Amino acid sequence: MTKGATILIVDDEPNIRRLLSGVLSDEGYCPESFADTVALRRRVDESGADLVLLDVCLPGESGVDWLADRTGDLPVVMMSGHANIDLALRAVGLGAVDFLEKPIAVERLLLSVSNALERSRLSAENQRLRRATEQELLGESETMHALREAIGRVAPTGATVLITGESGAGKELVARALHRQSGRGSGELVKVNCAAIPAELLESELFGHEKGAFTGADRKRRGRFELADHGTLLLDEIGDMPPALQAKLLRVLEDGMVMPLGAEKATAVDIRLLCSTNVDLAAAVARGEFREDLYHRICVLPLRVPALREHPEDIAGYLDSFLGQFCAEVGREQLTLDEPALALLRAHEFSGNVRELRNLAQRMAILAPGPVIAVSHLAALLGTQTGAVTPRSSLAGELEALERKLIATAVQAAAGNLAEAARQLGVDRANLHRRMKRLGIGRD
Numbered sequence: 146m147t148k149g150a151t152i153l154i155v156d157d158e159p160n161i162r163r164l165l166s167g168v169l170s171d172e173g174y175c176p177e178s179f180a181d182t183v184a185l186r187r188r189v190d191e192s193g194a195d196l197v198l199l200d201v202c203l204p205g206e207s208g209v210d211w212l213a214d215r216t217g218d219l220p221v222v223m224m225s226g227h228a229n230i231d232l233a234l235r236a237v238g239l240g241a242v243d244f245l246e247k248p249i250a251v252e253r254l255l256l257s258v259s260n261a262l263e264r265s266r267l268s269a270e271n272q273r274l275r276r277a278t279e280q281e282l283l284g285e286s287e288t289m290h291a292l293r294e295a296i297g298r299v300a301p302t303g304a305t306v307l308i309t310g311e312s313g314a315g316k317e318l319v320a321r322a323l324h325r326q327s328g329r330g331s332g333e334l335v336k337v338n339c340a341a342i343p344a345e346l347l348e349s350e351l352f353g354h355e356k357g358a359f360t361g362a363d364r365k366r367r368g369r370f371e372l373a374d375h376g377t378l379l380l381d382e383i384g385d386m387p388p389a390l391q392a393k394l395l396r397v398l399e400d401g402m403v404m405p406l407g408a409e410k411a412t413a414v415d416i417r418l419l420c421s422t423n424v425d426l427a428a429a430v431a432r433g434e435f436r437e438d439l440y441h442r443i444c445v446l447p448l449r450v451p452a453l454r455e456h457p458e459d460i461a462g463y464l465d466s467f468l469g470q471f472c473a474e475v476g477r478e479q480l481t482l483d484e485p486a487l488a489l490l491r492a493h494e495f496s497g498n499v500r501e502l503r504n505l506a507q508r509m510a511i512l513a514p515g516p517v518i519a520v521s522h523l524a525a526l527l528g529t530q531t532g533a534v535t536p537r538s539s540l541a542g543e544l545e546a547l548e549r550k551l552i553a554t555a556v557q558a559a560a561g562n563l564a565e566a567a568r569q570l571g572v573d574r575a576n577l578h579r580r581m582k583r584l585g586i587g588r589d
Contacts, residue, residue: 150195154178182211201225212239220265284459300326308421310450313500316421324377332376340382358407370403377417384424391436424575453498467506485520549584561588
């Protein structure tokens with residue numbers, strides 16, 4: 146992805162556009178020139194490109210504003226005739242891969258372009274390797290075969306799907322599989338984590354806003370519903386959506402119209418909705434924490450993702466696949482585990498499910514001292530000590546004692562407030578409640 150790459154040049158000065166286009170054409174690139182971000186946005190929406198050379202000062206929307214509002218991973222090199230360190234740092238912080246000060250030397254331009262394209266190529270290759278494991282629901286157990294068969298039946302329908310399961314079990318992978326196998330697979334899959342966005346910002350994030358709709362809204366912004374038009378929208382952790390917003394979401398789902406904040410006219414959207422949660426929504430409805438009408442609206446087709454402990458026979462295969470990816474990334478030969486280490490691995494609870502196993506594989510690829518991982522090495526990577534004791538009793542006991550101590554300390558520090566304790570521990574409230582019940586921990 147070097148020679149022949151499509152490079153979009155955005156500058157309001159015709160002479161600069163002609164100069165940069167000429168230099169890049171001579172080097173075998175395919176440059177296209179634009180005077181403002183309106184034309185750039187239209188061009189990017191119509192078809193792809195490999196790189197953008199973007200001036201900071203432009204009529205209307207500035208280059209920095211466009212950079213802040215962009216979606217996707219199109220690499221951008223910023224240019225400015227009035228550069229300063231603060232501006233450069235801001236641009237890089239917003240995702241620019243380089244910052245060029247005008248007048249731009251030809252050698253500096255070509256080096257920056259070459260580096261940006263090579264970085265993009267390596268990123269795409271890394272994403273391809275990740276997709277080989279991340280986007281596929283691995284596992285040869287009957288449990289995983291049944292899940293894949295259910296996805297195959299549900300995906301083409303276009304109906305709303307509620308994906309449930311513990312944290313780290315693979316709910317997003319199921320969502321991606323549903324999207325790929327649907328009639329909208331060529332469109333965007335847009336994800337929103339309802340638990341990660343502050344309640345006061347979530348409405349704007351979902352539905353968008355007009356310029357001046359509220360303090361700080363200095364430009365119009367499309368919401369995730371509009372970005373997912375003709376594609377799929379995944380509302381992750383929907384159980385954490387504020388009640389007031391639940392009512393507005395229900396209205397959007399009923400009439401297919403989105404009203405951005407500050408807008409006078411609603412916008413029609415055509416999406417396929419997927420929702421995921423690790424909360425028991427039926428119980429939340431019974432407690433009055435989640436709207437019953439919204440629950441029935443999103444739970445048209447429920448899909449439950451099994452916890453890793455429900456199909457432990459897949460652990461070895463998962464680990465082998467993850468190690469193949471991470472060992473390739475760090476440039477070392479494939480790692481293997483000896484039999485005692487495999488036994489220890491199978492005895493591990495994996496409360497974090499497949500995500501925990503994946504993180505463990507990455508630690509192995511980076512930290513393991515040799516090509517064969519022994520039980521002592523694995524115990525160290527798991528964060529425990531082991532000697533001549535049985536793996537299940539020692540490991541499970543030590544982990545349970547540590548878990549009990551951490552939870553009890555957090556609950557005590559939060560004066561029995563489980564929501565605050567869960568925040569301190571980095572888990573959701575329902576997850577914390579399940580752990581406390583299993584460990585016999587009270588609020589006092």
